[in-house]
Amino acid sequence: MYQHINDQVCQHCQGTSLEILDSYMNHWIQCNDCLNVFRRGKETFPLDDLIKQPFYNKLYKSLPKRLKKTVQPFLSSTHKFEDKSTWYDYYSKSLEQDYKATKWKKYDDEFLNFLETIDIDLQGKDILAISEGPGFIVNRLRNRVNSIALTEVSQHAADTMAHMLKVDSYAYDFNKDDIQQIVKHKKFDQIWLRSCIAFCNDIDRLAGSLRKILKNESIVYIKFHAPSRLNCLHWMFNIVTTNVWYNPETIVRAFEKNGFELLYPYTRYRQEEPIRLLPRQHWLNTMIVRYYQKLAEKKNKYFTREDRSVYYLCTFRLKQS
Numbered sequence: 001m002y003q004h005i006n007d008q009v010c011q012h013c014q015g016t017s018l019e020i021l022d023s024y025m026n027h028w029i030q031c032n033d034c035l036n037v038f039r040r041g042k043e044t045f046p047l048d049d050l051i052k053q054p055f056y057n058k059l060y061k062s063l064p065k066r067l068k069k070t071v072q073p074f075l076s077s078t079h080k081f082e083d084k085s086t087w088y089d090y091y092s093k094s095l096e097q098d099y100k101a102t103k104w105k106k107y108d109d110e111f112l113n114f115l116e117t118i119d120i121d122l123q124g125k126d127i128l129a130i131s132e133g134p135g136f137i138v139n140r141l142r143n144r145v146n147s148i149a150l151t152e153v154s155q156h157a158a159d160t161m162a163h164m165l166k167v168d169s170y171a172y173d174f175n176k177d178d179i180q181q182i183v184k185h186k187k188f189d190q191i192w193l194r195s196c197i198a199f200c201n202d203i204d205r206l207a208g209s210l211r212k213i214l215k216n217e218s219i220v221y222i223k224f225h226a227p228s229r230l231n232c233l234h235w236m237f238n239i240v241t242t243n244v245w246y247n248p249e250t251i252v253r254a255f256e257k258n259g260f261e262l263l264y265p266y267t268r269y270r271q272e273e274p275i276r277l278l279p280r281q282h283w284l285n286t287m288i289v290r291y292y293q294k295l296a297e298k299k300n301k302y303f304t305r306e307d308r309s310v311y312y313l314c315t316f317r318l319k320q321s
């Protein structure tokens with residue numbers, strides 16, 4: 001549904017007031033009516049175009065090896081266009097790490113605290129955690145819940161989680177697969193979608209399909225990042241990245257349309273630390289980031305501005321049918 005972004009019409013609401021934020025490997029398109037932001041990956045990158053010019057081409061060829069190496073990650077020909085499935089395999093490797101030292105421990109602490117504050121009980125429940133890689137949380141919960149099953153986009157990651165965590169784990173891509181078939185018509189009390197909904201191209205379809213594998217009055221919990229200029233710039237050097245930054249209202253509408261009610265007003269969190277826009281601190285990287293930052297400040301008048309990463313926690317309950 002959102003795959004064919006063009007520059008004239010929003011594919012979500014047909015709005016025509018669109019604003020494009022330019023970044024190194026992606027264009028981000030914000031619809032000023034629905035406030036969702038869609039990604040359109042570039043086929044060639046700016047440095048490709050530059051070194052195609054005869055003068056720069058000669059210059060590039062004469063660069064010392066070390067400098068060429070610096071430039072290479074920024075060229076489409078040498079940039080690794082990873083296949084999405086191999087990209088997710090890092091989850092398999094992460095499982096070999098010490099959980100306590102990982103970022104996932106922090107995320108899980110925060111998540112479990114949140115469930116406790118809103119009185120969501122896990123005792124004896126059947127849970128499905130979608131795109132939950134690397135899945136460490138299973139070890140913390142297996143004695144409390146009745147069952148917990150995981151999904152991940154890559155078959156390899158799903159198999160590794162099944163093997164290492166001794167858990168039901170399925171390969172599932174919510175843009176392609178039918179979840180009912182994947183989980184073999186099993187029904188759950190809770191479904192968790194933590195930081196994965198931005199990969200989903202059709203939120204309406206997803207809400208409708210989850211409904212089919214939920215028991216009455218069961219819970220869907222979603223954690224997602226809000227659209228922001230900073231989030232877009234942050235993913236400047238990733239060609240395999242999120243497809244849509246959803247405006248929270250779009251998510252609420254999609255679930256309400258499919259028989260869910262918002263259990264608690266959604267909670268908005270603003271990360272205390274600014275996102276590190278410059279993960280690899282070398283000069284070329286820094287120059288490019290600064291350039292696009294300046295460009296966005298100048299050009300993107302209405303684009304959702306945030307200087308911190310903002311995320312929401314949403315809890316829905318399926319109404320009795």
Ligand SMILES: [Zn+2]
Pocket residue numbers: 010011012013014015031032033034035036
């Ligand atoms: Zn729109």
